Amino acid sequence: MTAVHDSASLIYRSTASQALEGEARVPGDKSISHRSIMFGSLASGTTEISGFLEGEDSLNTLRCFRAMGVSITDPEAGRVTIEGVGLHGLKQPEKPLYVGNSGTSMRLMSGILAGQAFDSVLEGDASLSRRPMKRVIDPLVAMGARIDAGPEGRSPLKIHGGQSLKAIDYAMPMASAQVKSCVLLAGLYAEGCTCVTEPAPTRDHTERMLSGLGVGVARDGARVCIEQADPTTRRLEGRRLEVPADISSAAFFLVAASIVPDSEILLTHVGLNPTRTGVIDILKAMGADIRIENRREVGGEPVADLRVKSAPLHGIAIDEALVPLAIDEFPVLFVAAACATGRTVLTGAEELRVKESDRIAVMADGLAKLGIDATPTADGMIIEGRGEPTPFGSATIYAQGDHRIAMAFAVAGLKARGEVTIHDCQFVETSFPGFAELFNRLGGCLELSRH
Numbered sequence: 218m219t220a221v222h223d224s225a226s227l228i229y230r231s232t233a234s235q236a237l238e239g240e241a242r243v244p245g246d247k248s249i250s251h252r253s254i255m256f257g258s259l260a261s262g263t264t265e266i267s268g269f270l271e272g273e274d275s276l277n278t279l280r281c282f283r284a285m286g287v288s289i290t291d292p293e294a295g296r297v298t299i300e301g302v303g304l305h306g307l308k309q310p311e312k313p314l315y316v317g318n319s320g321t322s323m324r325l326m327s328g329i330l331a332g333q334a335f336d337s338v339l340e341g342d343a344s345l346s347r348r349p350m351k352r353v354i355d356p357l358v359a360m361g362a363r364i365d366a367g368p369e370g371r372s373p374l375k376i377h378g379g380q381s382l383k384a385i386d387y388a389m390p391m392a393s394a395q396v397k398s399c400v401l402l403a404g405l406y407a408e409g410c411t412c413v414t415e416p417a418p419t420r421d422h423t424e425r426m427l428s429g430l431g432v433g434v435a436r437d438g439a440r441v442c443i444e445q446a447d448p449t450t451r452r453l454e455g456r457r458l459e460v461p462a463d464i465s466s467a468a469f470f471l472v473a474a475s476i477v478p479d480s481e482i483l484l485t486h487v488g489l490n491p492t493r494t495g496v497i498d499i500l501k502a503m504g505a506d507i508r509i510e511n512r513r514e515v516g517g518e519p520v521a522d523l524r525v526k527s528a529p530l531h532g533i534a535i536d537e538a539l540v541p542l543a544i545d546e547f548p549v550l551f552v553a554a555a556c557a558t559g560r561t562v563l564t565g566a567e568e569l570r571v572k573e574s575d576r577i578a579v580m581a582d583g584l585a586k587l588g589i590d591a592t593p594t595a596d597g598m599i600i601e602g603r604g605e606p607t608p609f610g611s612a613t614i615y616a617q618g619d620h621r622i623a624m625a626f627a628v629a630g631l632k633a634r635g636e637v638t639i640h641d642c643q644f645v646e647t648s649f650p651g652f653a654e655l656f657n658r659l660g661g662c663l664e665l666s667r668h
């Protein structure tokens with residue numbers, strides 16, 4: 218388990234391909250993998266995880282909990298065993314906790330660390346150090362936490378331990394599962410029932426997993442609350458956790474198979490939590506042929522196989538209600554929109570500006586370089602789809618430290634007249650180890666080199 222980000226820039230060269238075909242299981246869900254390490258560490262007893270994402274982001278979470286004294290095995294083919302230390306068993310780390318590129322690690326862990334008896338420091342890479350943390354600092358401070366941050370609430374975050382936290386009833390100003398989870402996790406250490414009301418539904422893995430491990434989270438409409446008011450009664454029980462394949466990783470292949478004529482692929486064991494399936498609804502509204510087969514439930518999460526066949530796509534006005542349910546999939550959805558016939562309009566997605574990169578600016582820029590009429594707006598984008606066999610020209614794109622930008626432009630290369638060259642692809646390791654190999658196995662043409 219070595220870090221990848223100090224290695225030389227990885228370059229992808231993506232060119233047009235024949236039809237994509239085959240069957241694949243993409244790596245484990247990133248959100249659930251992070252949470253399985255965090256909650257398994259805070260549980261009493263042993264947690265055995267299968268399907269764990271061995272990507273840099275979730276490995277950074279794993280390393281942080283090891284640094285706080287938790288015994289966690291090296292992942293092996295997605296299997297990890299954690300000897301949980303209980304809610305109050307973490308030890309003070311000797312050094313700052315480094316979370317790399319991962320907003321989920323920093324925001325969720327800040328909630329956990331605010332409730333500890335010891336001081337700690339959370340820091341990340343250049344991309345994460347630009348991202349807003351005030352959104353977690355504000356509610357944590359309202360609960361009684363003490364946190365020092367850089368200008369405008371940027372990381373590193375110094376979290377002072379030994380504070381006694383009080384429950385809050387928090388009306389969250391933005392639709393963010395990370396903020397919701399942070400507050401609920403701090404709520405595990407607070408006196409009283411912590412509640413969060415969300416302005417729109419966001420992914421609910423924290424609620425499902427905490428309930429599955431023994432701390433109930435009750436939902437009433439848009440409001441979720443920790444059920445037990447007395448902190449001394451709260452306890453997570455270690456158990457088996459199975460992580461489904463990540464729909465956010467599957468999304469690259471949902472689009473790839475949709476846009477390359479005569480393709481048909483089967484993506485197996487994909488997590489279909491209803492708070493994550495916006496990408497399927499949006500692609501279907503554009504005309505995609507995606508069939509859901511073999512629906513089942515695994516460890517409290519719905520799972521299914523997705524069969525995708527190529528289909529002519531058309532532009533749409535994307536329903537704003539679907540935005541939080543597809544929040545990580547917009548880079549590749551913009552590529553789908555560029556291939557579709559007619560205009561696609563996205564609004565209500567200003568959160569895209571504060572992801573691993575400003576995904577509105579970086580995608581609009583890259584699409585424009587490839588010859589697409591893509592107009593960024595404050596909260597979305599307007600894309601004039603070309604509806605042609607090869608809508609993209611050639612260009613060199615910089616992924617700006619953002620894994621999903623790199624993978625989205627690799628997909629664009631499938632429909633390029635020339636070559637799409639993408640720099641900074643080493644960040645793909647954060648969420649999708651083996652992406653290039655799988656892309657090529659299913660029929661794509663991706664060449665890799667280091668610079």
Ligand code: S3P
Nearest residue numbers: 248321392393394395396544545
């Ligand atoms: C995540 C929530 C989302 C998402 C991120 C993972 C999570 O972030 O973009 O990739 O695991 O809770 P926001 O909460 O900032 O929307």
